[in-house]
Amino acid sequence: MSEEIPVKDVTPINASEQYEGVSAKVNGKLYVRAINGFFNKLRTFSLWGLMLAYFITPWININGTQAVWFDLPSRQFHIWGLTFWPQDFILLSWLLIICAFGLFTITTLAGRIWCGYTCPQTVWTFIFMWVEEKIEGNRNQRMKLDKAPLTKSKFLKKLSKHSIWIVISFATGVAFVGYFYPIRELVPDIITFTIEDHWASFWLLFFTLATYGNAGWLREMVCTHMCPYARFQAVMFDQDTLIVSYDERRGERGEGRGARKKGVDPVEQNIGDCVDCSMCVQVCPVGIDIRDGLQYQCISCALCIDACDEIMDKMHYPRGLIKYTNEHALKGNKVHILRPKLIGYASALIIMVGIFIYSIFDRTPMEIDVIRDRGALYTNSSDGRLQNSYFAKVMNMSTNEHNFTVTVEGLPGGELSGKTTIHLMPGDVGTLPLNLKAIPWELEKSRTDVRFIVTRDDGLVAEEESRFIGPVGR
């Protein structure tokens, strides 16, 4: 004969924990219960990978230059060996559009997995929650601690938690500013309190406070009230999009959810598989009950799946009462992997990625910009020839130093003089004052199109159109 088991005895993960109510929120504060399961392990894996990438990347150097460095004062973006200039702004625009379409494609296919596994808000919030759990204990211990009067032990626990949060926030701010300010100079400057750049100090403080506030205090409120993505995600969803969903037909079967004896067959008893333990609610980092249906607050973190699977195991029921599925599967309809919306987003994404990659490799890492001397249209030189003056700005957009030589084509009998060669370090811009002379009677018209060509020491060339101006045509 089956033993009567109250729900509270089948739900705790840890024997020392006591079941306390069905709401994840107590006195307006969300106390998220820790859970260990497949999806949580998956997130821990992605979380560490992203954190390591975030903190280590600014310390990597390529050819003596920080591998990822958005050098705003010099208007250069160094990204893994490539240097981007304001002239490459179009590439940045492409990149942002690619990111947007990437997000649209992933969301249409797999719902909000970006939110659940990789969004910085999620990553930092989970780290902060982990610290909280280590210092203040599990969900029930945290609730008791908050209710208890202030004692020395409580004060020390709170102080430790907030201190570690601030250290993590500060490290986050340092790493962030390190993407814009050479981190190998920034860190010693911070340690010795000799940081001179006021903007660097401002952003360091700003990101420390923003991280502490967002991951420590605001948490799910950022996702539910501040993030615009939560609001417009519905546009990208269709009935085949992957969602975390409660199987209502199974969970609410017959007389519905509720406590029962362990080992009771719910099908025989005509009751739902849900034992109403509320574990799925207690682990939810945004404080919703997935059994109420798909809600815009859900970040697809799958913690409720891990929690429910654990309960199903304890009850010897099949897993998957809460699972990743889609509306069509839940209704028993055919699931379509390829559908027009997804094909549209994916096609646009593939095309844009192709164009972006082509543009990157087709891009010449040097540029010449020719400006005519505005002081005079032309001058007559002592040898009887006409002379136009120019300033040629040569940019070395590569990561190596090079010699550059400027020549000109398109002007019959034309002769270029002035400073025609220059040595430039990586990222440098050099200005060459140039004079171009022509024999008057060889000019066919008053304005002759000419081409200034800059040749790098390895043969790479770039060119710029300009004009030679004379009095009248022949």
Ligand code: SF4
């Ligand atoms: S309902 Fe489940 S998947 Fe959605 S946020 Fe809550 S725990 Fe995560």
Ligand code: SF4
């Ligand atoms: S859905 Fe699963 S975790 Fe949630 S109350 Fe029911 S049995 Fe418990």
